[in-house]
Amino acid sequence: MAFIIDIVKLKPPFAKKNKDKSDHLSEQPMKLTVICVKWGNKFSAEYVNVLYNMVTRNLSIPHRFVCLTDNTEGLAAGIETKKLQLEFEYCWTKLELFKDGNFAEDELCLYLDLDVVITGNIDDLITFKTEEKFIGLYDWYSTRNPFFNSSVMRFYGNSATKIINSLIEKIENGRARWDREFDGYLGSLDKIVLWDGNTRYGSDQEWISRIVYTKKELKKHRFPDRWILSYKKHGRERLPKGCKIMVFHGFPKPHETDNDYVKEHWR
Numbered sequence: 267m268a269f270i271i272d273i274v275k276l277k278p279p280f281a282k283k284n285k286d287k288s289d290h291l292s293e294q295p296m297k298l299t300v301i302c303v304k305w306g307n308k309f310s311a312e313y314v315n316v317l318y319n320m321v322t323r324n325l326s327i328p329h330r331f332v333c334l335t336d337n338t339e340g341l342a343a344g345i346e347t348k349k350l351q352l353e354f355e356y357c358w359t360k361l362e363l364f365k366d367g368n369f370a371e372d373e374l375c376l377y378l379d380l381d382v383v384i385t386g387n388i389d390d391l392i393t394f395k396t397e398e399k400f401i402g403l404y405d406w407y408s409t410r411n412p413f414f415n416s417s418v419m420r421f422y423g424n425s426a427t428k429i430i431n432s433l434i435e436k437i438e439n440g441r442a443r444w445d446r447e448f449d450g451y452l453g454s455l456d457k458i459v460l461w462d463g464n465t466r467y468g469s470d471q472e473w474i475s476r477i478v479y480t481k482k483e484l485k486k487h488r489f490p491d492r493w494i495l496s497y498k499k500h501g502r503e504r505l506p507k508g509c510k511i512m513v514f515h516g517f518p519k520p521h522e523t524d525n526d527y528v529k530e531h532w533r
Contacts, residue, residue, distance in 0.1 A: 297373040298329040298392060302380055304337070305350060305359040311340030313380040316520075316532055318345050320384035324510075327392050329376075334362055355444075356458035357470045360416065364430045369423030379417040381514040383497075383532045388510050391420065391489065399425040400478050403513075404488045405471070406496045413475035417513045418494050429477045436462060450516075501525075 300321050304314050318331050319342075332346045341347065352362050360377075362368070369375055376391060378384075394401075400421040402414035436442035442462045449457035460467040467473045479487055492508040495501055501512045505527040512528070514520055520532040 297370060298327060299369060299373055299375050300325065300329050300331045301363060301369075301375055301377045302331075302333050303350075303360050303363065303377075304333055304335040304380060306336070309380045311337075312521075314345065315340075315342045317378060317380055317382070317384075318342055319533065320531065321378070321388075324384045324386065324388050325392070326387070327389055334368075356449075356456065358458060358460070360470045361430045361433065361473070363419075364421075364426045364428075366424060366427045366431070371422065371424040373423040375419075375421055375423055377416075377419040377421075378511075379513065381519050382417055383512045383514065383520050383528055384510065385505055385512055385527065385531050386510045390493065390510070391418070394489065401487050401489060402474075402478075403494050404485055404491070406499050413472050414478070414488075415513065415515070416469075416471035416474055417515065418489065418511060419474075420489075426478065429474055432477060433460075433473065497523075497528075 302314060302317055304311075314333050314335075321329075321331060330346055331344065332348060333341060334348045334350055335341075336350045338347045348368065350359060350362055352359075352365070354361060363375070363377055374392065376388075400419070402416065402420075403418045405413055405415040433442065437444075442460055445459050445461055446455050447457040447459055448455055457468075459469075460473065467476070492506070494511045494513060495506060495509050497512050497514045497518075498516065500506055501509070502525070505512070520528055523529075
């Protein structure tokens with residue numbers, strides 16, 4: 267079912283601060299799109315539908331919801347779909363988010379992984395001011411070799427095409443190659459890693475981090491730490507105060523937990 271783009275009067279988040287309106291954004295037209303990616307059979311249509319429901323309940327700013335996918339079967343009405351076009355595998359499929367022409371240059375995009383649980387209002391993720399057109403989530407386990415966790419990203423439609431274009435160019439020129447490794451969650455030899463010369467990239471988020479910012483810059487361009495947390499590291503016992511999104515990287519996944527607050531919000 268087609269979904270008409272809604273317009274909300276907001277100031278683009280990377281614009282300069284207005285000292286008189288430090289907590290709000292001034293009025294300018296902006297298109298807002300929430301995006302997820304579903305490929306293969308790792309996640310069922312239920313995960314897309316639940317994410318759509320959580321966004322609908324917790325985002326009051328007008329928006330559209332788009333799923334990039336190779337299979338639209340079972341998706342709820344109200345979810346707009348775009349067909350995946352590139353022959354990437356594993357988590358690298360996510361990079362199609364940044365393909366030129368997928369989203370408009372002035373379209374603010376909020377990407378969410380399918381296995382996140384939204385636990386509170388996420389308007390702040392849209393109105394949060396930053397000087398950059400790309401803002402992410404600093405990974406909780408990458409202190410020695412910092413990189414973004416790509417579970418939650420905010421960017422402008424055509425502002426990050428270099429992420430995918432540089433990868434395609436390296437592969438076509440023979441400077442980068444794919445390799446297979448064992449995937450602990452899937453229990454099979456389905457993990458795809460990228461070798462760029464002698465440098466190994468184990469996931470899309472490592473590649474994204476390399477292209478978007480230098481290592482020294484990564485920490486500066488992220489959402490406030492308390493907003494988005496790791497279930498493994500922060501949320502097994504309780505929902506921490508101020509948490510808006512809980513990320514279920516690896517396993518367990520939301521449907522595999524017996525946690526009361528997860529059951530309350532993941533529906």
